[in-house]
Amino acid sequence: MSSAILRIEGVAKTFPGRGAPVGALDRTDFVIGRGEFVTLVGPSGCGKSTLLNLVSGLIAPSEGAIWYDDRRITGVNRQIGYVTQQDNLFPWRTLRDNVAFPLELAGVPPRERHAEAGRWIRRVGLEGFENAYPYELSGGMRQRANIIRTLIYEPPVILMDEPFGPLDAQTRISLQALLLSIWESQRSTVLFVTHDLTKAIGLADRVVDERATGPHGSGRHRQDTAPARYIFHPSESRIPGTARFNLEGARCANP
Amino acid sequence: MTALPTESEQSKIDSPSPVAGFGAKLRAFANTALGINAGRIVLAGTFLAVWQFGANRLFDPFFFGTPLAVFEQLITEVTSADFYRDLGVTAIEMAGGFGIGASSGIFLGVLLARWAYVASVVDPFLLALNSIPRIALAPMLIVWFGIDMASKVFLGATLVFFITFFNTLAGIRSVERALCDVARVQGASDWQIFTKVMLPSASTWIMTGIKMSLPFALVGVIIGEFLVSTHGLGYRLNAYSTSYNTVGAISMIIIMVILMMVLTAVVDHVEARLMRWRPARDPEPIARA
Numbered sequence: 167m168s169s170a171i172l173r174i175e176g177v178a179k180t181f182p183g184r185g186a187p188v189g190a191l192d193r194t195d196f197v198i199g200r201g202e203f204v205t206l207v208g209p210s211g212c213g214k215s216t217l218l219n220l221v222s223g224l225i226a227p228s229e230g231a232i233w234y235d236d237r238r239i240t241g242v243n244r245q246i247g248y249v250t251q252q253d254n255l256f257p258w259r260t261l262r263d264n265v266a267f268p269l270e271l272a273g274v275p276p277r278e279r280h281a282e283a284g285r286w287i288r289r290v291g292l293e294g295f296e297n298a299y300p301y302e303l304s305g306g307m308r309q310r311a312n313i314i315r316t317l318i319y320e321p322p323v324i325l326m327d328e329p330f331g332p333l334d335a336q337t338r339i340s341l342q343a344l345l346l347s348i349w350e351s352q353r354s355t356v357l358f359v360t361h362d363l364t365k366a367i368g369l370a371d372r373v374v375d376e377r378a379t380g381p382h383g384s385g386r387h388r389q390d391t392a393p394a395r396y397i398f399h400p401s402e403s404r405i406p407g408t409a410r411f412n413l414e415g416a417r418c419a420n421p
Numbered sequence: 422m423t424a425l426p427t428e429s430e431q432s433k434i435d436s437p438s439p440v441a442g443f444g445a446k447l448r449a450f451a452n453t454a455l456g457i458n459a460g461r462i463v464l465a466g467t468f469l470a471v472w473q474f475g476a477n478r479l480f481d482p483f484f485f486g487t488p489l490a491v492f493e494q495l496i497t498e499v500t501s502a503d504f505y506r507d508l509g510v511t512a513i514e515m516a517g518g519f520g521i522g523a524s525s526g527i528f529l530g531v532l533l534a535r536w537a538y539v540a541s542v543v544d545p546f547l548l549a550l551n552s553i554p555r556i557a558l559a560p561m562l563i564v565w566f567g568i569d570m571a572s573k574v575f576l577g578a579t580l581v582f583f584i585t586f587f588n589t590l591a592g593i594r595s596v597e598r599a600l601c602d603v604a605r606v607q608g609a610s611d612w613q614i615f616t617k618v619m620l621p622s623a624s625t626w627i628m629t630g631i632k633m634s635l636p637f638a639l640v641g642v643i644i645g646e647f648l649v650s651t652h653g654l655g656y657r658l659n660a661y662s663t664s665y666n667t668v669g670a671i672s673m674i675i676i677m678v679i680l681m682m683v684l685t686a687v688v689d690h691v692e693a694r695l696m697r698w699r700p701a702r703d704p705e706p707i708a709r710a
């Protein structure tokens with residue numbers, strides 16, 4: 167149950183820059199267990215989004231490898247969902263057709279996928295807006311749609327890149343609560359990225375600060391095998407503007 | 422009417438006084454749809470009146486006709502079988518030129534947008550081809566395709582092609598990468614990304630190309646008919662003007678204007694239906710003046 171679903175081994179990413187390559191993510195290792203809700207906290211520009219792009223398979227690492235369930239990730243795959251910071255809804259599709267899009271890609275017949283999309287739309291309180299186009303929805307409504315269109319096809323791993331970033335505090339809190347209740351019922355693995363520590367605390371029941379406790383000092387005493395929620399900080403930063411995520415704590419907690 | 426108010430006019434608007442009551446009411450009326458239409462009727466009426474009553478006084482009606490003579494000529498035209506045969510010929514040529522030009526422009530635009538190497542190779546040649554003054558090409562097209570409808574169809578098509586082609590190319594190239602990534606993560610194949618993301622996203626541009634190119638289909642056809650033809654509105658216009666029948670020529674120009682306005686209205690209607698997902702456009706600037 168608590169076996170590793172994602173293993174990130176010695177992953178680093180550099181982009182070609184003017185002259186010397188620009189480091190976007192320094193060598194990173196960590197393991198995420200099945201069903202965990204892991205929150206990564208780090209300042210803007212420290213490589214969090216790069217890390218998610220790597221895990222999703224949209225970009226390839228310069229060094230190291232990422233494993234999903236002991237298979238190496240070489241490109242995008244439907245096992246790993248990705249909720250981006252911008253809602254990126256298709257402006258020419260109605261709310262229902264945006265939410266049903268992943269099912270449409272998989273060849274689910276219209277009646278079934280519309281019914282399924284309708285259930286998710288009701289679940290996040292957007293009923294009555296099924297036929298609205300994205301420009302007719304508020305930022306909070308669009309972001310709810312953005313989240314459920316990933317949840318609808320139930321990928322075992324869901325990556326989230328500050329999905330509540332542009333929202334006001336009240337909307338954010340209600341969406342966080344919603345997200346946690348869905349996570350508890352769906353039992354997917356979530357890797358959630360934010361630059362805002364208070365946001366992270368709102369989502370996780372335990373904060374692991376690598377800088378304060380050292381890489382091995384945090385989760386050792388935890389005996390639980392049930393999925394847990396963690397927050398991790400980048401442990402050090404060797405290249406200015408980048409960070410190294412050292413997430414040994416996850417390994418200690420869920421051997 | 423659309424000019425910005427001068428400073429003195431502005432101050433009058435800002436500080437209404439009992440003396441400015443009528444002016445303020447007039448300005449309020451001008452901003453309503455009725456007021457705008459009233460302005461249009463006044464403008465058109467003044468133009469027609471000067472034209473009608475200026476004949477023989479301000480200018481020689483031999484060169485400019487009169488509105489009443491043109492109106493009578495229009496009635497004669499729309500009740501004659503010859504006119505409808507010529508209208509039909511021009512309509513078919515236009516439809517052919519537009520259809521061939523737009524479909525090949527969209528097809529090649531999509532193809533080259535996906536095929537970056539070929540696009541870079543042919544780019545200067547396409548610019549050169551598009552720089553040919555199309556009227557210079559017209560005699561060659563008549564040599565190649567004969568004096569019948571085919572040469573006019575192709576002249577219209579060469580004009581329509583480049584407009585739709587460059588718009589489609591730009592449309593596919595400006596598709597947001599993030600939208601393609603979202604679809605890919607959700608499991609879309611390359612073909613699905615193309616049909617379900619790139620084409621709908623580029624549809625705004627393609628629609629603009631279609632709207633911009635439509636009048637050029639008529640331009641190409643009319644130029645072709647001017648040079649050599651036995652039928653068509655352009656032939657008719659040419660026949661009238663070379664025999665100094667100015668009233669007949671003006672009536673043909675009015676027919677062409679009406680034809681173009683009807684077609685534009687149809688395309689606007691189709692666009693409004695297809696582009697419901699876009700936010701409503703800003704109100705016409707004239708309504709805000």
